[in-house]
Amino acid sequence: MKVTVLQIDAGRTGANQRWSLLESQARAHAMDGSDLLVWPELFLSGYNVGDALHAHAEPSDGVFAERVQALAQELGVAILYGYPERAGGQVYNSALLVDSTGEVLINHRKTVLPDGIEPDRFGTGSDFTLVRLGAAIVAVMICYESEFPEAVRQVSAKGADVVLVVTACAWDQVPNLVVPSRAYENGVFMVYANFCGVENGHAFAGLSCIVDPYGNDLARAGREEEAITAKLDLALVREARARLPYLRDHGKIPRNPKFSKDSPR
Template sequence: MTHFKAAVCQMLVVEQKAENINKAYNMIKEASKNGSNLVVLPEMFNCPYNNSFFSEFAETYPDGETIRFLSRAARSENIYLVGGSVPEQAETGEGKKIFNTSLVFDPQGKLIARHRKVHLFDIDIEGQISFRESDTLGRGDGITIARTKWCKMGIAICYDMRFPELLRAMVLNGAEVIAIPAAFNTTTGPAHWDTTLKARAIDNQAFVIAASPARNMQAGYHAYGHSMILDPWGEVLARAGTGEEIIYADIDLERVEQIRRQLPLLKHRRTDLYTLEVSPKAITNQ
């Protein structure tokens, strides 16, 4: 089977966790009813994107309210579910930390991948926006690939997609689809969202599924919206506006094979001049 249907739920995130979870479930059910096999939620879908909320909304695996919901939703709707991302609290060798974490569940509700955001969004664009995820969040240290029944799927979160080495490492380890829960803002979005997503699809010859929250002008952080699904040629298969909606696209994996055969750029890499080594220890499914 080389075909499946993907959906992105571009949902409006508010300050009430229960309301966000309920909204996500309703959109997941609608996407499933419309034949979706894979559903992707946005970055921090259960929590306003703001440092002041991350600690308050943080959950532990596997007992967190949102985390249990994601497992149940995947199982009840019989889908693969990329649970956007949530603030995850975990014990580390350096004590408790909160991570920006994407959890991926299979149709049985089993966790098959966990990606903790590798590159933290610490920026200061003079006169426009300043944000430091590192003030509250820890940094992940793995390249994450989920194994679905159709293909391998890389997982990145928002700012991660600006680092082509990370996504290339996923593809070199077999990924044909890359899912990216994200929350670009109204400064970085108009400047870089479309261009970066198209570049990552083209230079990796992979499907890219990018999920943004809907734009909430009442919130402290204004998401750009415009969730997108792109094919390995960089063609936009589906694109949202700024409000709440679900977008869909048919994913034909034969398209990956066709493009990589006809334009074999992955085989034309000059590894005698440059290298991108990936330690097997860095590849994680959970």
């Protein structure tokens, strides 16, 4: 599977230009043989845009989604992007994964909202979904979710080969330290698509990356807008999990540690 991550300068294009940006980038990278294209969290609207989050919200079968489905089918490439989803009287921080036939495989709603702008603006999702995309089993996460060891462990234990993360992250520690750790401790590929630049005073880290099951970078962006591409050899998942059997053995860890009588409290 050949994956391309599109790291976008959040301050360079507004929401009204996001379709033309996605379309032009998709056409360019479909030509190089990419099987999957990934854009950041809330790509459709932008992240730090105030009430525009709700103004640009649309249902999972809205106009933007329909355009993406048609484009994916035309180009024969899968597409994942973040957007504000309007559903049932609420708005969710969501990500839509469309396969190369234009079928929606996952519409993931962010399950854990970090402190800051999100709790007052979004409802919360309730679960993770695994699907087959080509030869791989993939799961989708949004930003903060992937920073919890338990989240990536859960989907990896259920069979995920690849965890796709759309994000709007300001902290270098996450792409530099957390993402490789999640890959290494679960024997899973991590694909991490971030913004760069500054949006209404909010700076993003960039540093989008594609990391193999040993925690090694296959591709990594810098601080500027760019695309990164890597081929995912799924045999590495089986190899890494056999060599480092954390998934096999994690169930042996005691679940209820106890303080001894002499332990300080």
